[in-house]
Amino acid sequence: MESFQQSSRAGAVGRGEPRRGEARPTGVAPAPRRESLRYSAGDKLALIRAYEASEQEMRVFCAGHGLSTASLCTWRRQYAAHGDAGLAPRRNPRNARGRKGRRFTPEERLAAVAAFERSGVTQQVFAKRWGVSVSTLCKWRRRLAQGGARALVDGAGSGSSSGPAGGPQPGEAPGVGSSSRPEPCEAREPLLQPRRGPGRRIAASTEAAIVAAKREQPRAGLKRIRDLLRRFLGLSVSTGAVRRVLKDHGLHDPDPRKPRKRRPLPRRFERARPGQLWQSDITSYVLARPGRRVYLTLFLDDHSRYIVSWRLLAHQRNELVLEALEEGLLRYGKPTEILTDRGPQYHSWRGRSAFRKRLEHLGIGHVLAAARHPQTVGKCERLWKTISEELWERVRPDDLSEAQRRLGHWIAHYNFFRPHQGIDGCVPADRFFGAESELRTTLSGSLSGDELGLALGDPVRQPVYLFGRIGGRSVSLHGEGGQLVLETDGEPVARVPLAQMGMPSPDAALPDEDPKESHDEQGQRAESLSEPPCFPGRDVDAGGAERGGCGAAQGSASGPQADGFSPHPEDAGAGAGAVGVG
Structure with a gap:
């Protein structure tokens, strides 16, 4: 038992063949390779006794008999624990039902090899179609190449069956005395080796090219060497093959793997009740026709996602957020806190902004998001994308008044009729009003x-169109792009903005004027706008006398109407034959 433990420690690791880079034991010839040999209980006992009588090291003994040191150690351990019963073959627990694959007859094996030679496909494809493994097909081809059709019979030259025909006699150790093992073949054709994808051997020329490329460019990695061989030498290799070759030659020096930086998990928050926290942010959109940018701000309740107020204007000054804030406070009262980013409309790095002063005066807390971290006001950021996809990109408003009208309807739809996934499919009004059903009923x-x-x-x-004839010439007046266009005989004569006529226009709705303009300046502007427009050119009255363009324009049409310009009855003598309003 003591010699068994010493021998086990000496040869517990290793196989019959010496390790890579290790010299073969002196005086030990390489043992012939056995193919899928299953040792009987007598074979195992004979090998154990032969080893104990040989006084050789376990590694030397196993190398001479084509046996791994692990197998011999296992047999000795089982024999010491259970005697002869420990060496009896046992059924594989992973194959409790027995062998699944059927045995092929020699004729079927010969037909399979012949069919493969004629097919012209790879071994993997043919083996899958035939229903066998690639190793089995390679074994049949190897047997047929070495011993002809007779070698395809079970036990003929394979060494896998025991008995008088193919294996050692009971009680005789393999390799001791007479042996019926097949002689090792001198050389095997490369085509008979199974191709195992990433584990297959590569040509010696390709291996030399990989080594040369690495020595020429020591800093080149696996992918760089693969690309160099493919681009300049026309050799197709994988990075795994390059890695194996470099390891065999001691040239693989991988860089230390950098620790993967873990992304922080998103931190989600939501206040428990409506009115505890409002969020506010600013974004911008572009009008379709003038290509002008307009700015949208809103105040969003954090708990319910209800939009309490909003403003859409042509500027982003402080008044934009202050007006929206006052509207929200007037309609729904004061919140406990308001969360914003660090935009100049909300925050000032030096002193206090007008928005912050207003919140301090009202007793409302101001919570600032971290710099360059828009995720803090993520509810507003996501709402900008929703507005862009569901409204702005679909209708593309032409002017500010149209955009304000459409956005007002869409926000009403969002608050009362659009289910929100962030609040379990409820609409924002469900959470915002809660038990205050009467107020919600009134608003909805x-x-x-x-x-x-x-x-x-x-x-x-509303269409604007006026046509007629004056002094034998056709005259028309129509609206186009917020302007009144006067044409005579199909040629435009003058263009006058609707604002000068005292009529609403898209441009007049844009608040470009300074809110601090004095009352005197506003009065002068009102007087200038109340003056009637003067069209250049000359018109002909009923008597044929020439008259200034301004007087002619006033005589032909005066006074804006809801649907355009309609002529007065007293102006019929001015020469208008037929007048229509469309």
Whole structure:
């Protein structure tokens, strides 16, 4: 037992063949390779006794008999624990039902090899179609190449069966005395070796090219060497093959793997009740026709996602957020806190902004998001994308007044009729009002049943068109792009903005004027706008006398109407034959 433990420690690791880079024991010839040999209980006992009588090291003994040191150690351990019963073959626990694959007859094996030679496909493809493994097909081809059709019979030259025909006699150790093991073949054809994908051997020329490329460029990695061989030598290798070759030659020096930086998990928050926290942010959109940028701000309740107030203007000054804030406070009262980013409308790095002063005066807390971290006001950021996808990109408003009208309808649809995934499919009004059902009923009752249709529908435009004849010449007046265009005989004569006529226009709705303008300046502007427009050119009255363009324009049409310009009865003598309003 003591010699058994010493021998086990000496040869517990290793196989019959010496390790890579290790010299073969002196005086020990390489043992012939056995193919899938299953040792009987007598074979195992004979090998154990032969080893104990040989006084050789376990590694030397196993190398001479084509046996691994691990197998011999296992047999000796089983024999010491259970005697002869420990060496009896046992059924594989992973194959409790027995052998699954059927045995092929010699004729079927010969037909399979012949069919493969004629097919012209790879071994993997043919083996899958035939229903065998690649190793089995390679074994049949190897046997047929070495011993002909007779070698395809079970036990003929394979060494896998015991008995008088193919294996050692019971009680005789393999390799001791007479042996019927097949002689090792001198050389095997490369085509008979199974191709195992990433583990297959590569040509010696390719291996030399990999080593040369690495020595020429020591800093080149696996992918760089692969690309060099493919681009300049036309050799196709994988990075795994390059790695194996470099390891065999001691040239693989991988860089230390950098620790993967873990991304922080998103921190989600939501206040417990409505009115505890409002969020506010600013974004911008572009009008379709003038290509002008407009700015949108809103205040969003954090708990319910309800939009309490909003403003859409042509500037982003402090008044933009202050007006929206006052509207929200007037309609729904004061929140406990308001969360914003560090934009100049909300925060000032030096002193206090007007927005912060207003919150301090009202007793509302101001919570600032971290710098360069828009995720803090992520509810507003996501709402900008929703507005862009569901409204702005679909209708593309032409002017500010249309955009304000459509956005008002869409926000009403969002608050009362659009389910929100962030609040379990409820609409924001469900959470915002809660038990205050009467207030919600009052507000929702004033809304249209199709707020989304009003937001996305075509705008209703009032046409402006006037035509007639003066002194034998055709005269027309129509609206175009917020202007009144006067044409005579099909040629435009003058263009006058609607603002000068005292009529609403898209440009007049844009608040470009300074809010601090004095009352005197506003009065002068009102007087200038109240003056009638003067069209250049000359007109002909009923008597044929030439008259200034200004007087002619006043005589032909005066006074804006809801649907355009309609002529007065007393102006019929000015020469208008037929006048129509479209």
